[in-house]
Amino acid sequence: MNQRVLNMLHTLNSLEKKQKKDACYLEEMPVKAFSKDLSEKKKIKVLNNYFFRNKDIYVSKHNRFAPYPLHAHTFLEINYMLEGNADQVVNGKPIFLHRGDLLVLDVGAEHSIGTLGERDLLINILFRNSNINIDFLKDLRRSRSVLYDFLLKSPIKANEKQNYLVFRTAKNNKIAQIMDEIIEEYFLKKEFSDTIIKSYLHILVTNLVRDYQIVDQQPQSKTRKIVIEILDEIDKNYSTITLQKVANMFGYNKNYLSNLFKKEVNKSFSEVVIQKKMTQAHTLIMSTSLPISKIVEAVGISNKSFFYKKYYDFYKEKPLADRQQNLINI
Incomplete structure (x- = not known):
């Protein structure tokens, strides 16, 4: 100072x-x-x-x-x-x-x-x-x-x-x-x-x-602790994570873990992973000049058509249009 x-x-x-x-x-x-x-x-x-x-x-x-x-x-x-x-x-x-x-x-x-x-x-x-x-x-x-x-x-x-x-x-x-x-x-x-x-x-x-770290306000049951750990794993490893990898990590049957996760989060494991991939892709589109094809790869999606459909479902706009509009607003 x-x-x-x-x-x-x-x-x-x-x-x-x-x-x-x-x-x-x-x-x-x-x-x-x-x-x-x-x-x-x-x-x-x-x-x-x-x-x-x-x-x-x-x-x-x-x-x-x-x-x-x-x-x-x-x-x-x-x-x-x-x-x-x-x-x-x-x-x-x-x-x-x-x-x-x-x-x-x-x-x-x-x-x-x-x-x-x-x-x-x-x-x-x-x-x-x-x-x-x-x-x-x-x-x-x-x-x-x-x-x-x-x-x-x-x-x-x-x-x-x-x-x-x-x-x-x-x-x-x-x-x-x-x-x-x-x-x-x-x-x-x-x-x-x-x-x-x-x-x-x-x-x-x-x-x-x-x-900023938010403090969990709910009682920490065993199920909730597991779900929080899984969500943290999704945030960190969204591009490569799979339900089978997570099931192996926690020593659970894949179908059992899938049901447990959906009951606690009210979304399926795959829905949450896609949500994370889309928000990360959106961040890269809006803050970098990386080609869309490279961003699709970076977030761990192999099917470009699938990516474009999901991106539009989330943001009601195509990726390039989003980027161009962002450049206009800057």
Whole structure:
């Protein structure tokens, strides 16, 4: 991290000086930063799009020395623990952030923040882009992994929507580098910083999604453990995997394992393998210039006609048309 920026962040601003002196919270936001339709029952402050005047992204240091009251947003927010630690409560659940951790809060997530000490630096990043949300992050991850897709369909609780994610990224140097660049660009007010920050945020989101591990919310029966291992094998070895190889691996009869798998996943083994091959092919089509014939081989399909039919079934478009449309959109 640029030392000049670190010094700026550690320097007490006028509000922090008052909070440190009086040991109580002082409202930092003007009235127009809050939505008018506040919840009377819960008395939750709802921050609106006030922050995005002339910019798509707003970055700030969270003020220290006083707890921040319960509030919600009409936008996506990332809390990044640059230094120190922080206690938060999100939707009634305590969350403890260590140095390097990120908390992603979706629209409507209710949270409060405990008192930060002098060495605690919590950075807030706010997004104007309503297309980036928790569902977007999950769908992006789901599209790359049949195991993640399976786990994501396991409900946390009936009718409960998870609108926050915690990323324990303290040991991820890549995430730290990206966050350093974003913070430096914003606070040093470099030329074209808004454009550069938006580019970095796309890289950040992609890296977070790639490394995110979902916790299985369902009871870990023997059958479920086996199915999770099989799905993980499909994700890793989709181009060469067969039901017979998996049956040999786990010491089961092929037909018995097939029935067990379908009962748990609600799809046959072959359907899930094809799903993985199609999503992988789609990724290669959209992100590389490899000939379609090479991509067909790479995902382990020998019949090109079969590939084209299945690809159209999944994406309602032909592979080359998908690639051309993607080039137009870039």
